Amino acid sequence: MKRVFISQPMNGKSEEAIQNKRNKAIKEVREFFNDDVTIIDSYLKDEHKEGTSTPCSMLGKAIQLLGTADVAYFVDGWNAYRGCRFEYEIAKAYGIPVMEE
Numbered sequence: 001m002k003r004v005f006i007s008q009p010m011n012g013k014s015e016e017a018i019q020n021k022r023n024k025a026i027k028e029v030r031e032f033f034n035d036d037v038t039i040i041d042s043y044l045k046d047e048h049k050e051g052t053s054t055p056c057s058m059l060g061k062a063i064q065l066l067g068t069a070d071v072a073y074f075v076d077g078w079n080a081y082r083g084c085r086f087e088y089e090i091a092k093a094y095g096i097p098v099m100e101e
Contacts, residue, residue: 004029005040005069005096007062007088009081011055018043025075025101032099040065059083069096076101 006025010018026039042065044058053061062083066072072091078084078100091098 002037002070005066005072007084008075009077071097073099
């Protein structure tokens with residue numbers, strides 16, 4: 001079973017937009033791996049919604065989760081967002097295979 005980390009842009013997006021995009025990504029990942037996946041819960045919903053964390057601290061938490069992944073999946077538009085770009089570079093640097101939407 002593959003553990004999959006999903007990286008997606010969130011800054012300036014509504015809860016509904018984030019969830020819709022995330023659900024689409026999960027569906028695509030499950031189809032690709034024939035449901036033989038565990039999706040890492042990388043959406044730090046409370047921190048994002050309430051603004052209780054800084055972008056840097058949220059990135060730190062995301063990197064910890066990324067470190068447990070077998071595969072990292074990057075949602076369209078990831079390369080326009082600093083945090084997603086860092087996650088991508090870290091995945092590549094540490095040999096975590098990446099997939100892009």
